[in-house]
Amino acid sequence: MTGQEEPSSFRLAYVPGVTPTKWVRVWNERLPDVPLTLVQVPAAEAYELLRTGGADAGLVRLPVDRTDLSAIPLYTETTVVVVPKDHVVAAVEEVSPEELADEIVLHPLDDTLDWERPPGRPAMERPETTADAIELVAAGVGLLAVPQSLARLHHRKDLTYRPLSDTPESRVALSWPQAEPTPDLVEEFIGIVRGRTVNSTRGRGATPPQPKAKAKRPEKSGRPADKSPRSGSGGAKGLKGAKGAKSVKRGSKAGKPRRRS
Structure with missing residues (x-):
């Protein structure tokens, strides 16, 4: 496709x-x-x-x-253990697998956790589904370790759950x-x-990139710039006057009478 x-x-x-x-x-x-x-x-x-x-x-x-x-x-996801509300585990904030060693922990056939060895003692039979296991926990048959989202999905007023440390996570x-x-x-x-914005370069709704506008260069005048000095005090006349002043100064020095011995 x-x-x-x-x-x-x-x-x-x-x-x-x-x-x-x-x-x-x-x-x-x-x-x-x-x-x-x-x-x-x-x-x-x-x-x-x-x-x-x-x-x-x-x-x-x-x-x-x-x-x-x-x-x-x-x-x-965080892994939790689902227990009856009056169970001793409900009194703590977190529990470890070692603390469940004497408990029956149900392991349903649709379990999504990759256990090397499930915690606690196994039940005589594995429940078919997580929903079935929840019913058994409510009946006091055992406890259940699941991802937190599944504990929320199968929430019951008579059950609660606590984080289970050092166990596989989903x-x-x-x-x-x-x-x-x-x-x-x-x-x-x-x-x-992945959180891409609507203007990302990928995806059907992406906005194609727009070409950048080129900066305008200043327009050149048809007349070349007049770099020659203008008439007036700063023009050729002024320069001529300045040269004349220097020559007068040198001339006055040359015309001074010498002292006779």
Whole structure:
């Protein structure tokens, strides 16, 4: 797809927890004639959706297979542990994995954190989804470690969360299918998430650079400048008078009578 074959809309996929609102708002301001369609997709299915053309670009979680997909890291999320409000962890500002050693920590199948070894003790079965794990935490079955955005997404009045130190963190990225050149609308969205201005040299809405105006040189007169001295006190007459004064002075000295011995 090239700039000459632009689609009538731009399809942006996003995984749970990611909020594309601010970027969508900028898009609508800059390209009001190109509707942006949001496509929510589970994190595990986002890459296949991009490969099969189900979306033009996607806000996904790293890692991304760079074989056929491009990606730009955007930000890193804090990892938190979700607990019941009356749990002892709720009384502290931050908790470490060592402090959860005796706790059952749920590890759902759609977990987005790259654990070498999850903290705490494993449950007998892994929940199918993060939403299922949240329900189990509310039932007092165990705790759950997730990116902070997912804890907010699944907020409940009877649950809270605290930062979990020294653990993997989830990184959010913008990804799109590799193509040469990058489609114009994808390039436009890349510019938006990177904070480029509307007058950037890239993107569909860029204003072409204007040639600089050349400074005007002062017009030359048709008459050459008269550098010869003018008549008057400063002209040739004045110079002649000055020479005459010198000659008179020298003449008066020559005509002085000599002293006789």
